[in-house]
Amino acid sequence: MTDWLVATVVGAVMETPTSRSLWLRIPGFPGAAAGQHIDIRLTAPDGYSASRSYSLSDVREGEIVEVSVEELADGEVSPFLVRDLEIGEQVEVTGPIGGHFVWSPEGAERRRPVQLIAGGSGIAPLMAMIRLREVSAPDTRFRLLYSVRTPADVYYRDEFAALRGRGRLSVDIFYTRVAPVDSQRPPGRITRDEVLATVLPPEQRPVVYLCGADEFVGTVADWLVAAGHPTTAIRIERYLAA
Numbered sequence: 001m002t003d004w005l006v007a008t009v010v011g012a013v014m015e016t017p018t019s020r021s022l023w024l025r026i027p028g029f030p031g032a033a034a035g036q037h038i039d040i041r042l043t044a045p046d047g048y049s050a051s052r053s054y055s056l057s058d059v060r061e062g063e064i065v066e067v068s069v070e071e072l073a074d075g076e077v078s079p080f081l082v083r084d085l086e087i088g089e090q091v092e093v094t095g096p097i098g099g100h101f102v103w104s105p106e107g108a109e110r111r112r113p114v115q116l117i118a119g120g121s122g123i124a125p126l127m128a129m130i131r132l133r134e135v136s137a138p139d140t141r142f143r144l145l146y147s148v149r150t151p152a153d154v155y156y157r158d159e160f161a162a163l164r165g166r167g168r169l170s171v172d173i174f175y176t177r178v179a180p181v182d183s184q185r186p187p188g189r190i191t192r193d194e195v196l197a198t199v200l201p202p203e204q205r206p207v208v209y210l211c212g213a214d215e216f217v218g219t220v221a222d223w224l225v226a227a228g229h230p231t232t233a234i235r236i237e238r239y240l241a242a
Ligand SMILES: Cc1cc2nc3c(=O)[nH]c(=O)nc-3n(C[C@H](O)[C@H](O)[C@H](O)COP(=O)(O)OP(=O)(O)OC[C@H]3O[C@@H](n4cnc5c(N)ncnc54)[C@H](O)[C@@H]3O)c2cc1C
Pocket: 037, 052, 053, 054, 055, 056, 067, 068, 069, 070, 071, 072, 074, 075, 076, 077, 078, 079, 121, 124, 125, 237, 238, 239, 240, 241, 242
């Protein structure tokens, strides 16, 4: 039987017009690794309940974690989390869940460079890795490729700007629908050549973390494997609908 813990919303911020980060305080939560997720369960007064998975976007604080939720306009759970849930209110959570899609600042892997690749809200668990690396393994090389629809859809914008400004993170953003006015590249889906020209090459032995919608993740993974990245070095998290 799944153990559910009561989580209280202790902070919230809109990341974009359609997404929101929530800080949850979860007494009894054992802590999580960067890359893991939790399930959040909502229960209506009549007893009807629904649960969905959400990656943790910050795991540094143990019992206080962050999730970042993209609203699907016709969805059941995400509009409530983005629009209605208020600070001080409670939800139930279980987790942490997931063992493969995890970056650890300890052990041999901390010496391997890391290539992060996100599509849309798939940036959330990668942000947990970026934040943990800043405090636990600042010498590990990280590079981020981030595909988003428009400039307004970029999560954690100020934090990325600060990391870039301090030379702490190389960030390559590709826009699929609207590009910034000063961009040389017209908007459009990222191509194979763009991915391969941007990511760390196989010779540098990066560990690749790839997260987002099913189609994006599958397509990019195929390109990486065909270009010589070993499948064992590619970790994947697919945001399948529940
Ligand atoms: C491991 C994991 C981690 C995740 N992490 C995140 C995260 O960090 N952030 C995030 O935003 N999301 C994340 N997700 C996705 C998240 O779990 C939800 O799937 C998402 O929020 C949508 O939930 P919803 O209840 O709003 O939509 P749902 O009600 O589940 O609907 C999802 C889509 O399916 C369609 N649909 C629903 N029912 C039917 C039906 N009967 N027939 C046809 N179509 C239907 C809806 O129209 C909608 O477009 C993650 C998923 C996984 C598996």
